[in-house]
Structures are given as C-alpha cells and as structure tokens.
Amino acid sequence: MTDIQKLENIIPQVRRDIVRMVHANNSGHPGGSLGCTEFMIALYFEVMNHNTEFSMDGIGEDIFFLSNGHISPVWYSVLSRSGYFSVSELATFRKLNSRLQGHPATHEGLEGIRIASGSLGQGLSVALGTCQSKKLNNDNSIVYTLHGDGELQEGQNWEAIMYASGNKIDNIIATVDYNQKQIDGSLEEVLSMGDLKDKFEAFGWIVFEEERGNDIASILNVLNAAKAETKKEKPIVILLYTEMGNGVDYMMGTHKWHGSAPNDEQLEIALNQNEETLGDY
C-alpha cells in the first residue's frame, strides 16, 4: 500500500468508531466528527511529530488542541488508533467512570489530551500560550488546532487572532472546520460570518483554503504547504471546506446530525457504508 492508501484504509474504521460510540449512548456529535475524520487521520498518522508515550509538557513534539471539543468521538478514535490508549476503551465513551468524557478533559488523565474543551472559543488562546512556551523553551515544534466555523462567533477567538499576528506567533497552524453549518442551521441562517478569508487576512494571518477538505491527499498538501510557511513571523490558518457527516450518506448535506445519534437501523446503514478495516473495538 502507498502511504495515501494506508491513511485511506483508516478512514472507514474511524467512521465506524464514531457512529458506534455515539449510537451506544444515544448521545454525542457525529456530524462534525465525520467531517473531520480525514483531517485528524492526516495529522496524527502523517503530519505531526508526536510521541504516543504521552507527556503533558510535550517538549520537542508537535501539539494538537481541539477547540471544538464536541467532536470528541473522532479525536478519541484517532488517539486510540494511533496508540495513545487501548482501542477497547472507546467502548466507555460517555459512560459513568470513563476517561472518555462527553467533551475532552484532562481530569481523568486520558493520554493525548492537554486541556479541557467544550465550552467554545477557548482553544486558540490556549494554543497561543503553548506557542509562547515553546518559543521560551527554544522548541521548534508546531502547535496545531482545530476549530468549528460556528465557534468563531465566540469573541475570544478574535482576541486571540489579534494577539497572534500582533506578536508574530509563527509556530501555529490553526484549521477551521469550514462545513458552514451549526446546530440551528447554516452559518448564513444563524449568523453570517462574512468572508472568513478576508477577515483572517485583515487580522494579519496567512490563509490557506482547501476546498477538498475530506480528501486525504489534498489535506496533506495543504498541511505541508502551511508547514513551509511557519517561522515567518505570521500565524497560519487553513479554511478546510468539509462535509458534515461525510461518509454516511444520510448524514451529509444537512446540519441535523450535528448532535444527534443514529438509531439501530441507521447505525446498520452507516456501518454498511464503511468497511471494518482495522477491527472494531
């Protein structure tokens, strides 16, 4: 298998994990999780220099922060499938006494997670702090983040966006999951974001747009292009056009699966559309 094929082979398995985890609790957020599956696989299985022997300080490692913590299913799946913790632990998602909380937390000591997220709009600020910490430590690694697009309606993001360019933070690659949907409807219906590219550029960021945000090869290309622009005194953002619910046909093209779980029948359909490539948990 080529490297791309190896990554593509992981995709249906992570999708299976996501829908099974959400189905088992009749709660969770499958739409955004499925939409970011390819991106998360690209990061953890190819792009990031990271150590699955987890250390909170992550010295000398690239670090990832998930700001839109509700898409925890995809993160948990990718963390476990890349070796941070046992895949069998995915069965505990959202259950009592689990380390896999509904939204990611450090409280239970889950390997791979460095900050709690869930209350939106806070991840970029945390990431900027870690960027500064890495600079003080002469650590050349990169800090990656993922944000929902609707999440950018939270004002704290814009405090952070302003800080980053004003202080020449150039060891960050932020990605916006630009599926243009949020809980109550489309971005346009709920609160128009205007031209996000223009907005980031006006704030002094380097902006990449990737319209094939669910295609592994395209994601790798844009991440590598972004990496080449780090250490140039400017922060970097990727607007990643994704399809919410990608890979499960009835979850695509709608905002309705943002935070709803499939029933037994719907689960069966989703699983039939995604082959078990690495073994279910």
Place this chain on the structure above:
Amino acid sequence: MEMKDTRSGFGAGLTQIGKTNENVVALCADLTGSLKMGDFAANHPDRFFQVGVAEANMIGMAAGLTIGGKIPFTGTFANFSTCRVYDQIRQVVAYSNKNVKICASHAGLTLGEDGATHQTLEDIGLMKMLPGMVVINPCDFNQTKAATIAIANYVGPVYLRFGRPKVPNFTAENQDFKIGEALYLEEGTDVSIFATGHLVWQALEAAKKLKEEGILAEVINIHTIKPLDKEAILKSVQKTKCVVTAEEHQMNGGLGDSIAQLLSRELPTPLEMVAMNDSFGESGPPMKLMEKYGLTSKEIITSAKKVINRK
C-alpha cells in the same frame, strides 16, 4: 505605622520570584502600572506577555503556557480577573488543573472612585466554588509579597486577591507564608475575630478598643480562604464560644460564609458577619466607602458585643 499598598507587595514578590525562578512568566491585560508588574516586565521582557484589553485570551494563554513547564501569573483588576472570565477559568484552569496564578488587584470597595462597575465584591465566592482552586487574600504589603513568592512554589491553580489603597504594613518582613495556615495576631478568650484582607488591620484596631472595655478578643488572620484552616478556627472557637468574621466582600460567598459552614457542621456557635450586605458599591474615597458600607473596626466592635451576648 508604615502605609503601603498590597498591590505593591505583589509587584515586589513577582520581581523577587522572577529573578530566582526562570519558569515564572507574567501576563497582563493593559494594567502593568496598576498591578506593579513593571519591574518584572523590564527585567524579563521575554517572559512578560502584554495581551492588551483581552482578559479571556489572557486566561487561555496562561493555561497554555503551563504546557512546557511555565508558571504563569496573570494580572488585572479583580473584577476582570474573575467575573469577566469565569468560564475560561473554570474550563482551562480549574477543571484542567493548570498551574496558573490568577493575581487580582483593586479588589473590593477600596478600589474607590471608579465605582461599582470595577468594585468586585463577589470574587472570593466565585473562586472558592471552583474545585481545586486555592484562594488567598493577604492583609498588607509584606504578606502579599510573601504570598506571591509562596504561590510560585505551589503546584496548582491559585487566586491571589489584593488591593489598591495604602494601608498599614504591620506583618513581618520576609515572613514565611504558609498557604492554608491561619495566623494568630492577638490571643483572647471572649470572642474570636476571623478577618481577611484589609479588614485584618480593622480587626486589630477593634481588639485594642475592646480590650479597653475589658473584652479580650482573639484576632486570627485567615489569609487563605480555601483551603480553610479548620483546625485553627475550631481551636479558637472552642475557647471563645462566639465568632465575628470580617472581610471586604459580599456576605454571600465570602470568608464568613465559609466559617459559618464549618461551624454549623462541626461546632455550632453564635456568629456575626462584617461584610457587604447584598449591595453594590459606588464612587468615593476608599475609606469613606468602607465607613458608609460598615466595613471598619466600629462594626467589628458592635458585632463582637452583640455576639458575646448571644453566647
């Protein structure tokens, strides 16, 4: 008596710890002068982060700086350190158990002329409710300086609250500040006065006047509201059998509330509180405000007599 502001105690402490601990970093939201963080900023420009008027981003960045081993001290007014950023503190500092020191100046009424928008009297309550958060309200310059140094050496989230006006500097210079350990300032048998922050000096003044009337008050400085020094409080109350609490904070959620909770569980005792009684402040000179809202030695004396009669 030397008069000094507690915020300068913070500044002096930060300057000192900055020189000896290179992991200490500081963030400020456009109030470097007010917080007395200028020396630290000048001594360590690479470890000082001016974030602008953006407190939410400051708290998030502080949490992020701990990843990689830094010990961040954030500085702004108490209102903007707590009320404005409560959810940020809750999620990325307290729940995530990050080693962030939230340092808050201009707490309470004694902020003075700027008025109620800036006079937070709710911050102790907000912070003490967060699991794992240490809450410290030192009483003078020397104690604030010592507390600032002590919290750098403690691993975990801390809220350090201090103020703007010059007040008597009466505790020992270069004292050994022990987080969570109450300080006996005056021995007595008739009433226990537990005071924090600017009210500690008022409690000592009250005890002096009570003594002239033959009433022996025990004055204990509770600089750490959480964790509370239960042992010291119970020991004193077993002897005196009545209590006055004194603080520059709302009655709801403050020191008095914590002590009442402890005593009602373990040693039910008559108790009076000198605190803000469910009211906002207003503009005015600090000490005049304290008089108007009943936060002086006068009310401590009245409360002491009242509570002794309730024994």
